[in-house]
Structures are given as structure tokens and as C-alpha cells.
Amino acid sequence: MIRIVCAQLSALKRSSSLVFERYYSSGSTSHSSMDDDILSLVKSIVPPLTSKKHKGQDGRIGIIGGCQDYTGAPYFAAISALKVGADLSHVFCTKDAATVIKSYSPELIVHPVLDSPNAVEEIEKWLPRLHGLVVGPGLGREDFLLKTAKEVIEKSKTRDIPIVIDADGLWLVTQHPSVIHGYQKGILTPNFMEFTRLYEALHHEPMDSSDHQRSVLQLSVAMGNLTVVLKGEQDLITDGSKVISCSVEGSGRRCGGQGDLLSGSMGVLAHWAHAASAAGVVRSVNPSVVAAFGACSLTRQCNSQAFQRHGRSTTTSDMIQEIGSAFKKLFES
Numbered sequence: 120m121i122r123i124v125c126a127q128l129s130a131l132k133r134s135s136s137l138v139f140e141r142y143y144s145s146g147s148t149s150h151s152s153m154d155d156d157i158l159s160l161v162k163s164i165v166p167p168l169t170s171k172k173h174k175g176q177d178g179r180i181g182i183i184g185g186c187q188d189y190t191g192a193p194y195f196a197a198i199s200a201l202k203v204g205a206d207l208s209h210v211f212c213t214k215d216a217a218t219v220i221k222s223y224s225p226e227l228i229v230h231p232v233l234d235s236p237n238a239v240e241e242i243e244k245w246l247p248r249l250h251g252l253v254v255g256p257g258l259g260r261e262d263f264l265l266k267t268a269k270e271v272i273e274k275s276k277t278r279d280i281p282i283v284i285d286a287d288g289l290w291l292v293t294q295h296p297s298v299i300h301g302y303q304k305g306i307l308t309p310n311f312m313e314f315t316r317l318y319e320a321l322h323h324e325p326m327d328s329s330d331h332q333r334s335v336l337q338l339s340v341a342m343g344n345l346t347v348v349l350k351g352e353q354d355l356i357t358d359g360s361k362v363i364s365c366s367v368e369g370s371g372r373r374c375g376g377q378g379d380l381l382s383g384s385m386g387v388l389a390h391w392a393h394a395a396s397a398a399g400v401v402r403s404v405n406p407s408v409v410a411a412f413g414a415c416s417l418t419r420q421c422n423s424q425a426f427q428r429h430g431r432s433t434t435t436s437d438m439i440q441e442i443g444s445a446f447k448k449l450f451e452s
């Protein structure tokens with residue numbers, strides 16, 4: 120039995136490395152064979168569901184966000200992490216957001232600590248148990264909350280935890296790029312507005328919005344080859360070496376919260392990708408890029424499926440309902 124598992128593992132390692140060679144030797148940035156190659160890499164990082172594992176082994180994810188104004192965003196991110204396959208999902212939010220978020224779902228573990236005087240210590244206690252962190256959904260832009268988020272990011276980096284930064288977390292990065300500069304397990308997921316702010320803060324000049332591929336590459340390099348996902352009609356993903364695009368068909372429906380589904384999913388996939396890389400299953404490929412591509416494909420597939428059912432009335436909750444079948448279609452078939 121052990122021999123069969125070892126044989127499967129080495130076959131997987133061989134095929135992952137072949138896929139990677141094709142991916143990097145390909146000159147163009149967007150075509151379906153490359154999409155297929157990267158999808159194969161995503162498939163290779165998904166941990167098998169077996170009865171030999173205990174609760175927690177497939178991922179404990181933390182979301183830093185949730186304040187008086189925004190309770191939906193951290194909920195969407197945290198529940199998406201669970202639906203993708205994390206075992207436990209924690210939300211670290213302000214006191215007044217906590218009861219609201221708990222009432223949306225009994226499945227989330229909610230800590231009302233983000234605005235407490237010893238917030239960093241309260242969150243730091245949990246860091247040794249977390250496999251991935253998503254910073255920003257519904258965080259708000261109060262200085263004291265951003266300061267806490269900054270210190271949590273710094274402490275998480277010393278523990279080598281994969282960190283996805285979205286929404287108001289990107290506002291923080293715009294003000295303090297050094298907080299995540301060069302961190303190879305970091306991923307930024309800006310929409311166009313957030314991207315423009317970041318670009319102009321880093322480059323001190325207006326962005327040339329006619330060439331998104333060039334701009335996203337430049338931002339990644341300026342951030343020390345951090346993985347950056349510029350979301351839009353096509354999602355552009357880069358770690359500064361080349362840009363790949365994800366154009367899995369979505370729909371024309373742009374309800375708020377889709378970015379939260381994306382960041383929560385990416386938190387789990389980043390953990391799986393880095394674990395697979397450490398185990399030698401994914402070699403010579405940037406695990407953050409694999410995770411980013413997987414989460415973008417999944418979010419767009421959820422959008423497409425939800426739109427087929429609900430059309431114009433599609434909401435992010437409808438998309439979350441599709442995560443299981445979209446995941447199966449993309450990564451388990």
C-alpha cells in the first residue's frame with residue numbers, strides 16, 4: 120500500500136514538473152493550453168480526502184477584518200475558505216461586528232478582538248495554529264485597525280504563514296509597502312482602483328492604463344517580486360517574471376463580495392500550494408502563482424454557474440453555494 124502511494128507521489132511530481140516546464144517555456148501569456156497546464160498544477164496541490172487525517176490538517180485559516188460598517192465581507196471570505204476545504208475558519212473582527220458575523224453562520228469561529236487594547240497579543244496567540252491569513256475584507260480604514268493589521272502581518276511573516284492581502288488591507292500596503300515587500304508567501308489581490316492607488320504610490324507617477332500587463336509586472340517587481348493579481352475582465356497574475364491571465368468564463372454580473380470569495384479561497388489554496396511545494400510535489404514553480412490562478416478560476420466558475428441559475432439576481436451568497444460543484448468541475452475531474 121505504502122509503495123503504491125509512493126509511486127503515485129513520484130508520478131505526480133514528474134507530471135507537475137513537466138507541466139511547469141511547458142508553462143515557463145511558453146512565450147505567450149494567455150491561451151487555453153497554458154490554462155490547462157496551470158489547472159493541472161492546481162489539481163496537484165489539492166490534498167486528498169482520506170479517513171487518516173484529523174480536523175485541522177487540511178487548513179486553519181484566519182481572516183483579519185470585519186467592523187461596524189462591513190460584516191458581509193469577512194463572512195464571505197471565511198465561509199468560502201471552509202467551502203473550498205479548510206477545516207476551520209477564524210474571523211478576527213471588532214466587538215460590534217462579532218455577534219452579527221456569528222449570527223450569519225455557526226460554522227465560523229469569531230473573535231471580537233480587533234478593537235481591543237491588546238488586539239495584537241490576542242491574535243498572536245492564534246498564529247501558531249493558523250496555516251493561512253487573509254487580511255483586509257471589511258477591515259475598514261480606521262488608523263488603529265490598520266496599525267493592528269500591520270503588526271499581525273509582521274508577526275505572521277516571522278512564522279512563514281501565507282498571507283493574502285485584499286480590500287482595506289491594500290490601503291495599508293499603499294501607505295506602508297514595506298509591510299509585505301518581498302515576502303514570497305504574500306499575494307496582493309487589487310481591483311483596478313486599488314491597483315492604481317498602489318501603482319502610483321510605488322512609482323510616484325500616473326499609471327499607463329493602456330497596458331495592464333506591463334503595469335502589473337512593474338508593480339510586482341517594485342514590491343520585490345510579490346505575487347500580484349489584478350482583477351478584472353481577465354485576471355492578470357504575476358510574480359514579476361511573466362504575466363499569466365485567467366479568463367475562465369464568468370458572467371456580466373458584478374455584485375459586491377466576489378472579491379471576498381476570491382481572497383478566502385486563495386487563503387486555503389495558498390496553504391495547500393506551499394505545503395505541496397515543501398513536500399516536493401510542485402517544484403520550481405511559484406506556489407503563490409498556482410494558488411492565485413486556482414482561486415481566480417474558481418471564483419469565475421462560481422460566478423458563471425450562479426448566473427446560469429439566478430441571472431440578474433445573482434448575489435455572492437449564490438456564488439458561494441456553487442463552490443462545491445465548481446471546485447469539482449475544475450479540479451477534481
Ligand SMILES: NC(=O)C1=CN([C@@H]2O[C@H](COP(=O)(O)OP(=O)(O)OC[C@H]3O[C@@H](n4cnc5c(N)ncnc54)[C@H](OP(=O)(O)O)[C@@H]3O)[C@@H](O)[C@H]2O)[C@@H](O)CC1
Nearest residue numbers: 189190191192255256257258259286287310311312375376
Ligand atoms: N457586503 C459587504 O460587507 C462588502 C464589503 N466590502 C468591503 O467594503 C470595503 C470597501 O471596499 P470597496 O472596494 O467598496 O472600496 P474602494 O476601494 O474605496 O472602492 C470603491 C471605489 O472604487 C471604484 N471601483 C471599484 N472597483 C473598480 C473597478 N474594477 N474599476 C474601476 N473602479 C472601481 C468605485 O468607483 P465608482 O464606481 O464609484 O466610480 C468606488 O468608488 C472593504 O472593506 C471591502 O472588503 C466589499 O468587499 C463588498 C461587500
Ligand SMILES: Nc1ncnc2c1ncn2[C@@H]1O[C@H](COP(=O)(O)OP(=O)(O)OP(=O)(O)O)[C@@H](O)[C@H]1O
Nearest residue numbers: 310350351352354369375376377378379381415418
Ligand atoms: N469584468 C469582469 N468580467 C469577469 N469577471 C470579473 C470582472 N471583473 C471582476 N471579475 C471577477 O470578479 C472577482 C472579484 O473581482 P472584483 O473586481 O469584483 O473585486 P472587488 O472589487 O475587490 O470585490 P468586492 O466586492 O469583494 O470588494 C475576480 O475573481 C474577477 O475574476
